[in-house]
Each structure stands twice: as C-alpha cells, then as structure tokens.
Amino acid sequence: MRTPFTSEVISDVHESSICIRLYLDECTQISFSGNFNVCSLSCFPAQGHGAKGDNEYEFSLEFLESVEPQVTHRSTQRQVNITVRKQEHSWWDRLTLQERKPVFLAPDFDRWMEESDAEMELRAKEEKISKISVESRSPKDPYLGLKRGYLFMYNLVQFLGFSWIFVNMTVRLFILGQDSLYDTFHTIADMMYFCQILAVVEVVNPALGIVRTGLMPPLIQLVGRNVILFVIFGSLEDMQNKAVVFFVFYLWSIIEIFRYPYYMLACISTEWTMLTWLRYSLWIPLYPMGVLAEAVAVIQSLPIFDETRLFSIPLPESLGSSLSFSYSLQIYLVLMFLGLFINFRHLFRQRKRRLRPKRRKLH
Numbered sequence: 001m002r003t004p005f006t007s008e009v010i011s012d013v014h015e016s017s018i019c020i021r022l023y024l025d026e027c028t029q030i031s032f033s034g035n036f037n038v039c040s041l042s043c044f045p046a047q048g049h050g051a052k053g054d055n056e057y058e059f060s061l062e063f064l065e066s067v068e069p070q071v072t073h074r075s076t077q078r079q080v081n082i083t084v085r086k087q088e089h090s091w092w093d094r095l096t097l098q099e100r101k102p103v104f105l106a107p108d109f110d111r112w113m114e115e116s117d118a119e120m121e122l123r124a125k126e127e128k129i130s131k132i133s134v135e136s137r138s139p140k141d142p143y144l145g146l147k148r149g150y151l152f153m154y155n156l157v158q159f160l161g162f163s164w165i166f167v168n169m170t171v172r173l174f175i176l177g178q179d180s181l182y183d184t185f186h187t188i189a190d191m192m193y194f195c196q197i198l199a200v201v202e203v204v205n206p207a208l209g210i211v212r213t214g215l216m217p218p219l220i221q222l223v224g225r226n227v228i229l230f231v232i233f234g235s236l237e238d239m240q241n242k243a244v245v246f247f248v249f250y251l252w253s254i255i256e257i258f259r260y261p262y263y264m265l266a267c268i269s270t271e272w273t274m275l276t277w278l279r280y281s282l283w284i285p286l287y288p289m290g291v292l293a294e295a296v297a298v299i300q301s302l303p304i305f306d307e308t309r310l311f312s313i314p315l316p317e318s319l320g321s322s323l324s325f326s327y328s329l330q331i332y333l334v335l336m337f338l339g340l341f342i343n344f345r346h347l348f349r350q351r352k353r354r355l356r357p358k359r360r361k362l363h
C-alpha cells in the first residue's frame, strides 16, 4: 500500500538539473525504488523502514518543462538525493507546472540558483582559473623568504645608520647653532663611511637579481656619493671643516630616513600611503639640492688638489711635471649633471608608476 510522503521534499534548481532530497522523519532507513517519468510528469516511489514498520512512499511532480527519463540517485541511511536532468539547458521561471508550490516541497535557498547567481559564479570560477594559471606560469622563488629577510635586515641597518646621522646633526644644530656646521665631518664621518660602504649592496642586489631595478641608477648614486665622501672629504683635511659637508650629509640623510623604511615595508608586503608618497616625492627638491651641494664641494676642492698635487698624474718631463687631479674633477663635474639627469628621469618614472591611482577591477 503506497502512502504519500509525510516529510518535506527539498529541491534546488540549476540551469541543467534539479536536485531533490527526500527526508522521512518517521523512517530510520529509506531507499529509492526508481522513478516513473512521462515527459514532464515524474513519479518518485521509495521504501522506508521505521517505527511504523516497512512502508512504501510516493510523490509526483509535474515539472514546468520536459526532463530526461533517467534520474540518478544517491542514498544515505535517512536521505535520498535524486538528480533529474532537464531536457533543455535553460532557466525555468518556476519548478512545477502548477503555479502553487506543492505542500510537501520546500526550496533549498542556500543552493537555489538563478540566472544572475550562475553568471556571477561562472565569472568567479573563470577569475580563479586565470589567477591559478598565471601563478602556475611564474614559478615560486624558493629563496623568497631568505631574500626578504636579508633585504629587511640591510634596510633596517641603513635606516638606523642614517637616522643616527640625521638626529645627531639636528640636535647639534639646535645646541651649537652655526658652529655645528664646521665640525660635521669629525662627528659624523665614521657612521657615514659605514653606511656608504654598506651601500655597495645596492649595486650588487640588482646585479644578482635580488631586487628588480636597473643597475645604472644605483651605480651612479653609489659612485657619486663615494667620490664626494672618500675622495673630496676623506682625503682632503682642508675640506673637512667646511660647512658644505653639513649640507651634503644632511641632504643625503633626509631622503634615506624615508627610503629605507619604505623598502622595509615592501619586504613584508606592506605599504603606507604617506611613506610611499614621501619616498617618491622628497627627491624632487632634495636631489637637485644634493647635486648642487656636491658640485660646490667639488669646486671648493679644485684649488686644494692643485696646491697639494694629491692624486696628480705624473707626466713625461717634456709635458710638465704632473697633471693635477683637478682636471679629472672638472670632467667629473660634467658627469655629475649627466648622472643627475639619468637618475632624475629614473626616479620620475618610478614615481609615476608607484603613485598612479590603482585601477579598480571591472567585473
């Protein structure tokens, strides 16, 4: 004897199929006995075993449109999942031919799909697939963590070094006033030597592919600063008491107390908008001022090199005794402005790249 289902039949609907789940509260075991299908009318019989003994159950649904005669089903002890395939892949306005939903039927809204949901899901799937394929095309760097750790430490040391220089010079300026300008070298030089020798790393890094930037801009920067520090200030005692040392060191250190923390954050994939802006904007006034201060130092050193003949190139007697190093420095002065031009253009491009508003993804 067939009895109608007393429990809910839950359905969810997709573009190509309908999934129906049968629950019978009164049964501890349920098994599906196949289906009987006439185009859109489907009968679903099942056998259940429970407190009321063995019983046969049945319900029928007249779908809105035609469905495939064969259904697939999967049973667990208390539930049967039946999948009915639509004959045509299309979105239906409703499940059943009759407008009013049968009382035993309850839609599963968690899994219910409408055309717009399906489109969104499809797009999300496509995006996920394209992301995975891009990631799989660019192989993961096995040393990434090591590289980041090394760069972070390097930038931290430079940041601490230049912060010490900047704070020291600022405090001395406030306490000693103008007098502090003339003995900058004696108080700061050791730390500046340390930081500038360490800065060789900034040429090595792009050369080894540890950071992705050109080799020329850091090389120009390194050579430019080290010529001033070691050749002009370091080797000429007469230059060490000049106020220009203060301006050169101060201008160098101002940019570095923003540049190195910016890199440190980049190493941990973090960005502070304000810091990024400062790193890519402060150079606009500082770089020309720095090159100008360095040019003043070079010009001031010319007569000293002529006088002391330091680094002069010995010449055959017929051409005179020696060629003063000041001639080399005059050529260097021209190179300095060429270097300024190259690095200014490089930094301008970097600024444009880093500060341009990020485009929002269009869906």
Ligand SMILES: CCCCCCCCCCCCC[C@@H](O)CC(=O)SCCNC(=O)CCNC(=O)[C@H](O)C(C)(C)COP(=O)(O)OP(=O)(O)OC[C@H]1O[C@@H](n2cnc3c(N)ncnc32)[C@H](O)[C@@H]1OP(=O)(O)O
Pocket (backbone or CB within 6 Å): 151, 152, 155, 211, 212, 213, 214, 217, 218, 219, 220, 221, 223, 224, 225, 251, 252, 255, 259, 263, 264, 266, 267, 282, 283, 286, 287, 288, 289, 290, 291, 294, 335, 336, 337, 339, 340, 343, 347, 350
């Ligand atoms: C061949 C010999 C020629 C000799 C010619 C001699 C001529 C000498 C002329 C010299 C003039 C120099 C004057 C100068 O001394 C004056 C001053 O410095 S005045 C003070 C103001 N100065 C500045 O503002 C310049 C500061 N310096 C710099 O900005 C850099 O040194 C510079 C090389 C100019 C530019 O740096 P870079 O090319 O690295 O650009 P980015 O900072 O944008 O970095 C690019 C990407 O690489 C990542 N990166 C770089 N370094 C690190 C690091 N240490 N740690 C982690 N990551 C790093 C960075 O994050 C960027 O990544 P992404 O693109 O993903 O953002």
